[in-house]
Amino acid sequence: MRPLRRECVLCYSQDDLLRCGACKVARYCSREHQKEDWVMHKIFCKPVTKEQKSLDKEETALRAHPDRPFEEVVGQFWRFQPSRPYMLARSDFISALGDVNTYDSVACALDHSLDMLRLSLSDGMGVRKSVPSLFLRLGREQEAYDFIKGWAKYMQPDGGDNGMPPHTWFRDADVFEPVELAMDNYNFLNHALDLLLLKVKLLLDLLALQKSPFDMNSLLTTLVRNRIDELRASGLEALIEKVKDHIKLLCESLKSQNSHIWTVLFNPEANSATTACYSLGSMDEARVAVHISYPAWAEALESLDWVENFVQSN
Numbered sequence: 001m002r003p004l005r006r007e008c009v010l011c012y013s014q015d016d017l018l019r020c021g022a023c024k025v026a027r028y029c030s031r032e033h034q035k036e037d038w039v040m041h042k043i044f045c046k047p048v049t050k051e052q053k054s055l056d057k058e059e060t061a062l063r064a065h066p067d068r069p070f071e072e073v074v075g076q077f078w079r080f081q082p083s084r085p086y087m088l089a090r091s092d093f094i095s096a097l098g099d100v101n102t103y104d105s106v107a108c109a110l111d112h113s114l115d116m117l118r119l120s121l122s123d124g125m126g127v128r129k130s131v132p133s134l135f136l137r138l139g140r141e142q143e144a145y146d147f148i149k150g151w152a153k154y155m156q157p158d159g160g161d162n163g164m165p166p167h168t169w170f171r172d173a174d175v176f177e178p179v180e181l182a183m184d185n186y187n188f189l190n191h192a193l194d195l196l197l198l199k200v201k202l203l204l205d206l207l208a209l210q211k212s213p214f215d216m217n218s219l220l221t222t223l224v225r226n227r228i229d230e231l232r233a234s235g236l237e238a239l240i241e242k243v244k245d246h247i248k249l250l251c252e253s254l255k256s257q258n259s260h261i262w263t264v265l266f267n268p269e270a271n272s273a274t275t276a277c278y279s280l281g282s283m284d285e286a287r288v289a290v291h292i293s294y295p296a297w298a299e300a301l302e303s304l305d306w307v308e309n310f311v312q313s314n
Helices: 031-063 081-097 103-119 131-137 141-154 189-211 228-234 236-257 261-265 283-298 301-313
Strands: none
Touching (some): 081 103, 131 141, 131 283, 189 228, 189 236, 189 301, 236 301, 261 283, 261 301
16 A cells, blocks of 8 residues: 555645545546546445534534533533434544545544544544544554553553543654553553554664765654754664664564464455454454554555564564
């Protein structure tokens, strides 16, 4: 899979793009390419459009509720029973967006997911499971890390609750800090997978910077691209060894949490079947986690290949 960009679905041009008027998450460089792609695009466009209409209907009904939930129940939506059809419709819309695989569909899914977490701090629907991988797919690695750290802190016995969504607790947290806090507090296996992907992309960027100090085009992450002088001053060799240690710890943690994780991650056909119910450590749990995180890995194949070689050699 190609890294996501705002580009024509058909030819990948990034100039003078038109947006599909129905789903609004696919772009084309011309009417001709839009027509040419319709045979394929309609498979995804129609479900997105259908779920958007269902969501609009549920939102209109909920906004008419006498208890004024959008003003009075923010943060407690899932506990407010009349809001559940709306939240379920929003979840269905996000699921439909997940089949489109464009920059706009992922950005839209992320915006809806974050707003659902604002409306329901307890996250009774498990929306937080998919958010870090959405950030990673959009090249927003720092926000992915802040999100993972916030929920890891929240899941600690003394994590606390300040009335704000946990993913807002940290901003620009240190991506080079020890990973033990997060490792001990994962409430979802795919958060560990997402953090591993972030660390591997970070490592590959540091190695590339060490090898070719002036080649910015090969860098994968904004974490490195925007901090080159700072990272050089910190000492690239020491940072590389530190990140390698983090990766080793994360791989060991993932293996101890679920012995099937590498089998599923390195065999994409094995993660196609998922179930809503699974036991911890089971193959089904691994499939669900990888199913959520895999698109981000597939768009960073160099990182996936590196991890596979690392796991096999260790």
